[in-house]
Amino acid sequence: MSKLALSSLHQALQRSFASVDSSQKLWLGVLADCSPLMVSLGNLAEQAIALNNVQLSNTPLRDFPDLEDRLRFKLLQAIDTVLNRIHEKMSSLQSIRDTVTNQVSAVLRLYQQNAEDLDLHTVTQRSAVTPSVADMLEWLQDAERHYRQQFLKRKTLLHMLKADDLSLLEAAPKTWKSLESPSANEQITDTLCKVSFFMESR
Amino acid sequence: MESLKLLPVHPSDRGSQRCRLGPGVMSALGLGLGSPVLVSLPGGSCLCTAWPRSDLAEGFLQADLKCVSPGLLSQNPAHLTLDLGQLTAVPAHRLKSVRITVVVQNVDFKKRASPRLVHELVKEMLVGVQLHKGFVVNLEDFDTELVYVVVENIYPEGTTAGLVTSRTGVDIAGIQTVRHYRSQLQDQHREPLGGLEEVSAALREMLQLPLLYPNTLRSLGLSCPRGVLLVGPPGVGKTLLVRRVVLEVGASLVVVKGPEVVGSRPGESEETLRSVFARARSAAEDGPCVFFLDELDSLCPRRSSSSAPENRVVAQLLTLMDGMNRSDRFLIVAATNRPDSLDPALRRPGRFDREVIIGPPTSQQRKEILSVLCERMPVCPSVDLSELAQRTAGYVGADLSALCREAALHALRERSKESGEQTVGMKHFEEALKVVCPSCLRGSLGRTELSPVPWERIGGLEEIKLKLIQSIEWPMRYPEAFVRLGLSRPRGVLLYGPPGCAKTTLVKAAASSSHCAFLSVSGADLYSPYVGDSEKTLAQLFRQARACAPSILFLDEIDSLIGSRSGCQTPNSVQARLLSVLLNEMDGVGLKTVERRGTEQVLQADGGEESRTQEQLDCQEVCNKDVMVVAATNRPDCIDSALLRPGRLDHIIYVPPPDQQARLAILKACTTSMPVAADVRLDELAANTERYSGADLENLCKEAALLALLDENMEATSIKHTDFLRSFTKMSPSLTAQQIQTYLSSPR
Numbered sequence: 001m002s003k004l005a006l007s008s009l010h011q012a013l014q015r016s017f018a019s020v021d022s023s024q025k026l027w028l029g030v031l032a033d034c035s036p037l038m039v040s041l042g043n044l045a046e047q048a049i050a051l052n053n054v055q056l057s058n059t060p061l062r063d064f065p066d067l068e069d070r071l072r073f074k075l076l077q078a079i080d081t082v083l084n085r086i087h088e089k090m091s092s093l094q095s096i097r098d099t100v101t102n103q104v105s106a107v108l109r110l111y112q113q114n115a116e117d118l119d120l121h122t123v124t125q126r127s128a129v130t131p132s133v134a135d136m137l138e139w140l141q142d143a144e145r146h147y148r149q150q151f152l153k154r155k156t157l158l159h160m161l162k163a164d165d166l167s168l169l170e171a172a173p174k175t176w177k178s179l180e181s182p183s184a185n186e187q188i189t190d191t192l193c194k195v196s197f198f199m200e201s202r
Numbered sequence: 203m204e205s206l207k208l209l210p211v212h213p214s215d216r217g218s219q220r221c222r223l224g225p226g227v228m229s230a231l232g233l234g235l236g237s238p239v240l241v242s243l244p245g246g247s248c249l250c251t252a253w254p255r256s257d258l259a260e261g262f263l264q265a266d267l268k269c270v271s272p273g274l275l276s277q278n279p280a281h282l283t284l285d286l287g288q289l290t291a292v293p294a295h296r297l298k299s300v301r302i303t304v305v306v307q308n309v310d311f312k313k314r315a316s317p318r319l320v321h322e323l324v325k326e327m328l329v330g331v332q333l334h335k336g337f338v339v340n341l342e343d344f345d346t347e348l349v350y351v352v353v354e355n356i357y358p359e360g361t362t363a364g365l366v367t368s369r370t371g372v373d374i375a376g377i378q379t380v381r382h383y384r385s386q387l388q389d390q391h392r393e394p395l396g397g398l399e400e401v402s403a404a405l406r407e408m409l410q411l412p413l414l415y416p417n418t419l420r421s422l423g424l425s426c427p428r429g430v431l432l433v434g435p436p437g438v439g440k441t442l443l444v445r446r447v448v449l450e451v452g453a454s455l456v457v458v459k460g461p462e463v464v465g466s467r468p469g470e471s472e473e474t475l476r477s478v479f480a481r482a483r484s485a486a487e488d489g490p491c492v493f494f495l496d497e498l499d500s501l502c503p504r505r506s507s508s509s510a511p512e513n514r515v516v517a518q519l520l521t522l523m524d525g526m527n528r529s530d531r532f533l534i535v536a537a538t539n540r541p542d543s544l545d546p547a548l549r550r551p552g553r554f555d556r557e558v559i560i561g562p563p564t565s566q567q568r569k570e571i572l573s574v575l576c577e578r579m580p581v582c583p584s585v586d587l588s589e590l591a592q593r594t595a596g597y598v599g600a601d602l603s604a605l606c607r608e609a610a611l612h613a614l615r616e617r618s619k620e621s622g623e624q625t626v627g628m629k630h631f632e633e634a635l636k637v638v639c640p641s642c643l644r645g646s647l648g649r650t651e652l653s654p655v656p657w658e659r660i661g662g663l664e665e666i667k668l669k670l671i672q673s674i675e676w677p678m679r680y681p682e683a684f685v686r687l688g689l690s691r692p693r694g695v696l697l698y699g700p701p702g703c704a705k706t707t708l709v710k711a712a713a714s715s716s717h718c719a720f721l722s723v724s725g726a727d728l729y730s731p732y733v734g735d736s737e738k739t740l741a742q743l744f745r746q747a748r749a750c751a752p753s754i755l756f757l758d759e760i761d762s763l764i765g766s767r768s769g770c771q772t773p774n775s776v777q778a779r780l781l782s783v784l785l786n787e788m789d790g791v792g793l794k795t796v797e798r799r800g801t802e803q804v805l806q807a808d809g810g811e812e813s814r815t816q817e818q819l820d821c822q823e824v825c826n827k828d829v830m831v832v833a834a835t836n837r838p839d840c841i842d843s844a845l846l847r848p849g850r851l852d853h854i855i856y857v858p859p860p861d862q863q864a865r866l867a868i869l870k871a872c873t874t875s876m877p878v879a880a881d882v883r884l885d886e887l888a889a890n891t892e893r894y895s896g897a898d899l900e901n902l903c904k905e906a907a908l909l910a911l912l913d914e915n916m917e918a919t920s921i922k923h924t925d926f927l928r929s930f931t932k933m934s935p936s937l938t939a940q941q942i943q944t945y946l947s948s949p950r
Contacts, residue, residue: 118234120225137236138253138256141218145217152323156323159315160314
């Protein structure tokens with residue numbers, strides 16, 4: 001009975017790790033797409049600040065009618081467009097995170113359903129090729145927590161950005177970059193390495 | 203296996219709510235992977251999910267404190283050993299909905315963030331977390347503006363803990379800032395404060411009224427008082443009182459210490475003051491707030507005509523206080539012990555509307571303070587706090603706490619010598635009383651160290667002793683009897699009589715038996731080459747004596763000190779001016795308000811707090827009212843008659859030269875420390891020493907002893923009767939019959 005439960009759990013774990021693997025690649029890809037957008041957002045903010053500081057009537061450009069208003073409108077429009085695109089990216093990040101969350105909670109539920117049959121000795125038993133069930137569940141939880149944290153931090157940042165708070169917008173690319181945690185990414189890669197034999201053993 | 207060592211949590215586990223245990227412990231408790239477990243630690247408990255350690259070692263525990271009871275928020279338990287009974291498995295539930303309060307980093311976020319966003323964020327943060335009713339979830343690992351979530355209630359009813367899933371409904375009851383939340387938390391562990399109930403009730407009322415009944419006040423058109431000035435001598439607990447009331451009300455506190463504000467550059471102090479006001483204003487948006495200016499006299503001294511920088515600070519404070527809107531819901535409290543040196547413009551209504559005077563505590567209040575202080579000390583049940591309170595006249599709160607500390611130290615020292623049970627007994631307090639003297643008397647010029655003299659040391663004079671006991675000891679011991687008969691304590695006692703008849707010793711004995719503060723002045727203390735200085739010193743002496751009342755002020759040789767107005771050489775001499783000061787101080791129009799004892803604050807809103815009965819108050823009056831002036835002289839005819847009327851020196855006691863029995867008693871008292879031969883007949887000596895004063899008799903004994911030494915060449919072992927007789931023949935009495943007659947015929 002416990003053998004059966006264990007093997008089904010192992011299969012679920014393999015599926016989850018596979019999904020984490022693909023999600024991680026997707027996640028990094030989306031983030032890589034985001035950073036040029038953030039940089040351009042910062043640029044636009046800088047331009048808007050420059051526009052606020054300059055007195056157009058003192059420059060040779062004063063002959064153009066309504067130049068300042070037109071420029072500001074253009075800039076705001078551009079900022080809007082970029083923000084929209086970032087929000088689109090955010091929704092794809094969210095879907096990645098949801099996939100991982102669903103996978104992990106499914107595995108956990110499967111474990112909890114079979115918890116009667118799986119005593120602690122079984123779940124903590126590890127071999128050279130197969131990490132223990134407890135370890136793998138822990139890694140999955142860690143990965144899921146990482147995605148959730150990252151997503152929340154970025155989402156809060158985007159929510160606090162407003163078109164009228166230019167200094168915040170200008171600093172946004174830096175803040176965005178500072179949210180990355182290379183160590184957590186490494187840890188996920190590490191985890192994937194650790195389970196690679198287990199993945200191939202199917 | 204039984205005991206688990208608590209280790210700091212592993213960095214990678216931070217925020218995971220895991221509790222790392224050995225697999226053995228987990229199976230002993232029946233826990234699976236991720237089962238909720240409640241760990242109780244000293245100071246609170248935390249809810250975790252059980253997880254085996256990666257090295258599977260037993261005997262250790264690492265708990266991530268994500269969901270803890272509020273008591274554990276500020277402390278981080280480490281280096282503890284837990285036993286297995288402190289872990290309890292909690293049944294796993296899924297929650298239908300939770301009701302929470304969100305705690306955010308700063309007010310800005312609270313204002314800017316839309317409720318929808320907060321709801322969304324909080325929900326995402328809570329998914330997958332085990333919650334316990336009444337616990338606090340720490341969200342710091344998400345690194346956002348949200349810091350804590352306080353779990354107010356969870357559903358379904360009846361469960362105390364459970365897991366939040368994506369289908370759990372989240373209901374946000376309110377949003378608070380961290381500072382406000384922390385100040386509320388501190389509220390739960392506070393120290394009690396003795397003896398200041400009335401003042402603290404008044405302060406609390408001022409803070410709470412505008413919060414509880416804003417509409418009523420608006421409809422009445424009332425603006426609430428917003429400034430309170432606390433006045434009192436150092437050490438009565440002004441600062442402590444403010445901190446306590448603030449904690450009780452749950453308000454936030456912005457403290458400004460006078461010297462901290464003052465900067466070196468011109469304009470810097472004003473700027474600091476403005477920024478502190480701005481801070482108080484922003485804190486007031488969050489809830490009630492108290493802006494506390496400690497040591498106001500250093501910040502706002504009386505403005506002088508020169509353009510001193512203090513003038514600008516005072517002006518700035520005045521304008522800031524006037525510029526407070528009605529909507530600024532903060533109260534300004536200032537404390538000072540030198541109200542006279544404040545700028546008068548500060549003390550008008552509209553700025554500091556109310557002045558609360560906290561005097562030195564009365565004996566009732568001292569008893570309350572002592573009982574609060576002794577609550578946490580292992581005090582022997584034989585210690586009588588009310589007696590201790592009576593003996594600590596003039597002690598303020600700080601002195602009393604020093605006294606208790608000293609007593610505890612004595613007990614500790616004694617215990618280190620011999621092992622016994624550790625309780626603080628009355629004898630320790632008595633030791634401490636010798637060391638700790640009231641702070642209002644420190645540096646006072648009349649403070650004298652006096653070696654206690656028991657009444658028995660004075661031979662004879664029974665009637666006079668009784669009179670002194672009546673006027674000094676009885677009001678302290680039996681205040682209720684005095685109240686019953688409508689008596690008040692006598693103001694003063696004059697002892698007169700021939701020199702050498704134990705007047706000074708009598709006063710010493712009275713002072714040591716009544717345990718009240720004893721101040722003694724001589725001419726050397728009072729006289730000064732500057733005009734007006736002596737009078738000031740005398741007035742100051744009376745002020746100090748009143749501050750630690752009941753007290754005895756002893757004026758020895760009052761005839762030379764003060765003199766008389768009639769038959770005086772120069773009408774405006776120092777003596778005459780000193781006399782006028784003395785007359786005024788003894789029976790003047792009244793006291794300065796600042797010298798008020800205790801507190802007589804009448805509450806505005808609730809008059810029902812009048813818990814003490816009138817009788818108790820009266821008793822306190824008798825005990826604490828006045829300074830007792832004891833004067834001694836051997837020239838009663840030289841004293842101004844205005845001093846001798848009832849109400850000033852009411853009791854005028856003649857101390858006569860000793861009669862035969864008294865002389866015998868004196869001789870006995872003098873020879874107790876001498877090896878007297880068996881043949882010495884003191885009664886015979888007493889019969890023959892007519893008109894000898896006490897000092898003469900003492901001298902007689904000394905002389906006899908010296909003669910004995912002279913005869914036997916330093917090897918004398920006892921004094922014989924012949925020695926006494928020889929010394930007797932050498933001496934003559936210092937008093938004459940005529941002298942005694944003048945005292946007896948004296949008209950008083």
